[in-house]
Every structure is written in structure tokens, then in C-alpha cells.
Amino acid sequence: MASIRQHPNQSALRRAERIRDFFVLGIAGSGLLAFMMITGALGIFEGVTAIIVLSLGALAYFVGSAPPTIDIAPVDDLQASDEAMKSSVRSLIHALPFPACYISGEGRIESANKKISDLFRIKHIEGALKSVIIRQPDVLAATDRVSRSSAGERVEFMAIDGDELWLAHLTPGPEASSVFVVFEDRTAVHRAERARADFLANASHELRTPLTALAGFIETMRGPARDDRESWDGFLEIMHKQTDRMRHLVSDLLSLSRIEFSEHRAPDTVIDLGDVLSQTVLALQPLAAERAIELSLEGLGREIRVTAKWDELAQVVQNLISNAMKYSPKGGRVTVYIGTARSMADAAKLATGTNEDAIRSVLLQPRASSEAAAAWISVTDKGVGIARQHLSRLGERFYRVDESRGGDIEGTGLGLAIVKHIMARHRGGLAVASEEGEGACFGVWLPCLEGSAATNR
Template sequence: MAAPPGSVVAAIPMPALMIGADERIVAANQEALTLLGSAIEGRHFITAMRQPQTLDAVENAFRSGTPGEAVYLSNDGRQDTSFRVTARPVSEGGLSGVIVCFEDETHRAHAEQMRRDFVANVSHELKTPLTALIGFIDTLRGPARADAAARDRFLGIMESEANRMNRLVRDLLSLSRVEAEERVRPTERIDLVALIRETARSLQPLAQETGVEVTTELPAGTTDILGDTDQLRQVLVNLVENAVKYAGAGAVVRVSLTGPAYEPRVRGYGVRIRVTDTGPGIDPVHIPRLTERFYRIDTHRSRERGGTGLGLAIVKHIVNRHRGRLFVESTLGEGTEFTVVLPAG
């Protein structure tokens, strides 16, 4: 006895529907009803799937008896979605018509878009200093060949642009390594108190140069957690360096450590590292995007201070590797606080 069309499409683990020989939808699973509408059964397929590419794929399956493929675009209320549609003719066990399946490729399309954006951003970031270097080289070979003052000035700018490219390549390699290790939890036991004290001390010359005071509030004794020393040092350096560079002269940057205490966000006991500054603060519109690659609040100012736009993306991935959480709070005119919560065990 042949299975009814409804039971066939209900067993398919993606939006699927069966179109009968009369070109009307005879069955649709719950996923298809959610995607296309709850009242599509019994209607002609053209009224349910109005996108030309999808209709062509179904009509081709009916006309030629061969499978058809298309892309179906929709929106789930939060984001645009993309489906790969396959329309396959069936004629067996009493079933006759076309089965249409919708495979969700939204995440794949999103990943591909991220890859394209990443390549475009890297190309743009490298193109600017390379163009400058090529221009200065041409100038030094030509009009400024015998101009000592111009030569020294151009060489200084060339050094700055070369250092900028070097920082970008370094951060790209760092980001690649962090992403490759993100699913491997660290097993080294480290003392956060000593690490924070050492990092703050190493950044004192930068703080003095920019007129910013860096202070620490640390518990007595040691606070040990499982972690990667080099990566957590990188988190601290990025957060404190950013605070020092952007807080402005006369500001105070405070690095504190509290815990262990119960932290719901890590579902157990954890410690909190806070990097707080008394700078100008960040407009709330920027906060959700701060950890995106190459996202900058002020592109020109960031480049002037040697920023690559990758620092907070690296911080996010390192914190994720440690099964921690990163939070940002800021008030315009009052300052910004970055909080890293890490499991204590």
C-alpha cells in the first residue's frame, strides 16, 4: 500500500511539499507551511511560490521529467534567508507529481559574504600603505633624489606605513591562530593577579607618553584559572592599550580583578576582569559591532593610533576559547568599561 503524500513530505527534515499532476499542492510539511504560509495546500503552486526562478525549476520538472534547482529568498522576521530549492518528479506507488524541497543555505551564504567582506577589507587596508610606499619610492627616485630634507621626511612616512602593514599582518596571523584553536580549551594553570600586574607595568611607558594614569585593583595573593598565558596577556594588552589610546590625556584607566564568585553567564564560579576608563565614552549605536573585524568608530583616528580594526575581534575569539564572556558598557562623556568573565575552574 502506497504511503499518502502527507506522510512522505512530513518525513523530510526540511521544508518540503508535494505538487500533484494537476499542479496543485497536495501536501506540505510543517516547515513548508511556516515558510510559505499555512493555507497553501490545495492551491496552484504558482500562487504559493511566486519567485520566477523557483517556478521555472518546478515547471521544468513537470515538463522534462528531470530535476530542477533554484534559489528561493525569504525573511524569517530577523534576517534575510536563502534556500536552495530542488524540484524532483516522482511517479511511484501511486504518487505522481513533483516533490519540492527547500534546503536552508542562509549560514553558508552568510559565511561566504563574510569571506568576501574580509578579503575586501584586507585588500583595502593593504592597498592604502602600499600605494603610499610606491608613490614615495617613485618620488625618491625622481624629483627628491637630491633633496635630503624631503628624503628624510618621506623615509619617515614610509617607515610608518611599513609598520602599519606589519601590524596588520601580525594581527591577521594572530586572529587566524586564535580561530584555529577556539574549540580547544586551555589546560595551563595561570595566576591572573601576576599577569595583570605585569601587563599594566609593561604599558606604563605608553600611558606616560599619552598622559593617562593606569591603576590596578587586585586581590591579595593569587587567583589561578585554567588559561593560555600568551592569549590572556593579548586580551589585557588590547583592552588596556585601547583604553589608554582613546581615553585622552588626563584620563584614568583602572584594571581590576574580582572573584571567584558564582557567574550565571558561565554557569559556575568565575572571575571578572574589568578595564575601565574615564574617557569620552562610546555612542551606544557602536557597541554591538565593536568586535566585528575591521569595525572602527573613527577610522582616521584609529589608523593614526596604529589600530588595525582587529584587536577586539581577537579579544572576542580568545574569550570564547576560554569559555568566557565579554561585555561592554559605556556612557558618553563618562567613560567605558570592558568586562571579561572567565570560568574559575
């Protein structure tokens, strides 16, 4: 039960009145009974008993007349308490690292942080109606349900023209019908799930194509061409190519899976980047000669020490050179450059060549400091180049731009994806520069040890 707390002066005055009444009742009643005993109107035993009863009655009146104590907080105290609560809510909202707001029982946003302004692209949010700011029917309906039921909910919705996925966490607030709303960005998770689904679909398609060809030729050789031995050589040659294609695809998929698994663990071995480059280029010379392509290495003159995994950087170089040779015409030229720079920012510029007319696109931003000393490698071909619309998508799994680079080119479409993940593990970057009709230049760069970084080309 609530209690009323009176003013101290009022309580003292009321106490004095009760004491006065107690003594007046007790003394007057006892005097009257004593007079009756003296005059013989009342016996001694009956008189004493009456005096005791009278005293107890007076005491009961004194106790029973005490007013109940009910706390009535002054208006100022109530207002101070309300302001303290609102201040705590505001501090909580602004301290959260996610977009968040507090909606009052009247449906107005009383507190909101800056991140929610960025989410809904509205500067002035506090004091506005929730329907004016949020503009998401599912979220608004959820706030109404939470304010009525005081049960938390979670609602997903798409924002920014459907490009971003958000999850709204709604919980009841401290005031009646009030609601806390915190927004979690699920875009990265959504894109990862979509990329995984696309990857499985693409991998299934890439494996199904050669398997279908193999099954078709086997059926032909067992059926209509059973006795046509002369045609078997052609069938077997095609089957060999399809089997080789599957072998390369499975090998690339296993490589990509292994690299992704260890991407979060930085390498810890110091190696000579020039040694990696020279040995890889030497190993690819027979393939270049077979295709009548001139493969050359420039800029190698001293040791360049980097913290890296030898075989992974060799795979980076091999994939870049192999791609350049695939898209180079017969009799063309592929040039590999190596160098160092005083900073990662300078290395990014040097790695994509000197053609000022080329269109550049950074496919992987390095995680290392832009001021760190760096080593870089670039691979340049003189093929047909890459159209602008394809540049930003290079490095996606199974993405190929055969139509813009000379027609039907064999490959798994995973080479640049593997390069991208290896460079991410080495805290490096990946970029491409291309001019249609003039060829393309792919460049990678990564931190090198101090003492190796003297700018050269």
C-alpha cells in the same frame, strides 16, 4: 499482462460447468463412435483412432475454456494502499529537520512540516495551491519542470526581504507529476563567503595605503628631492611609521588566522587568570606613562583558576587596554577590574560595569552553560564613548569608529576581532557598555574552576 481475480464462488461454479461439459462431450462422442463400430459403419482401427482424437479434443476444450485470472483489487484495497502511501509521505516530511513539502500532481501542497510555515510565514499550508504558499517564481517554475520531466533540480532564492539565502532541492514524488521540495538554509555560508570577500578587499586596501606612501616618498627622494638632504629626515620618519603600520597589520592578520584555525580546539591548561592580568598590566605601564594615562588594576586579591591558554588571554587583555588608552585623552584614566561570579549570567552583568545609563551590546554569546561558575574582566576608560549605531558592529574585521571616539586613531581594526575569536575558543563572552561623553567599558567572561567563584567586584 494484468489478471482478473474472480470471486471464489464464481470460480467454483465455472469449474463445475467445465467438468460437466468435458464428460458430456467425451462420453457422448465415445458412445456414438462405439455404436458405429458395432454396426460395422466404422472399422475398429478407425473407431479407436476417432475415440482418441475425440478425447484429446474434449481435454483441449476443458483446458482452453479456463478463464484468465486477472487481479482486480477491491476498491477498498486501492484506497487503503493510497492512504498508506500518503501517510508514509507525511511522516517523512514531518521527520525532516529542514523545511519541506510534498506537492501533488494537481499542484496542491498535500504535506508540509512546521519549519516551512516558519520560512514562508504562513500557518495553514496543507491543501493550498503551491503558487499561494511558495511565491518564488524560480522555485515554482522548477516544480513545473520536475513534474513534467521527473528530473531533480536545485534552485537558489532570497527570502525574508532578501536577508536570507535558501537552496530548494526538488525531486519527483511517488505519484504522477508529484514533487518533493526540501529547503536548505545557505545564509551562514553566503555570509561567510561575503565576509571573506570583504576581508580580502579590506586587507588589500589596508596594505595598499602604506605601500603607496612608501612608493611615493621613495620616488620623491630619488627624483626631485635627490639633493635636498634636509627634507629626507621628514620623509624617513613618515616611511618608518608606514612600515610600522604594515608590520602591525601583518602581525594581526597572522594572529587572527592562527586563532581561527585553532578556535574549534578548547584549551586544556589550568592557569591563574589574576597572574595573566597583573603581568599584562605591568607590561603596559610604560606605554600608559608615555601617554600620561593612569592605568590601574582593581579586584585582584586571590587566585582565579581557569582552563585557558596564557598567551591568548594576555592578548585579550592587551588589546582591550591598548584600545582604551588610544581613545582616552591625555591625563585620562583606564581601570581594569577582575572578579568572579556564581554563574556566567551574573558575570555578563558584572563585566560591563555599573553605569545604568550606558547602552549595552553583547558582541559574543558564550557557548558555556549560563549556570557555570565564571571569571570576568572589564576595562573602563573615560573617553568620549561610542555612539549607539556603532556598538553592534564592534568586533567586525577592520571596523573602526574613529569619528565617534575622538578623531583619527591609529590601528589595524583587528584588535576586537582577535579578542572575539579568542573568547569564542574559551567558550566565553564579550560585551560593551558605553555612554557618549562618559567613556566605554569592554568586558569578557569565561568559565572558571569550582572553588574560584565567590562573587566580588
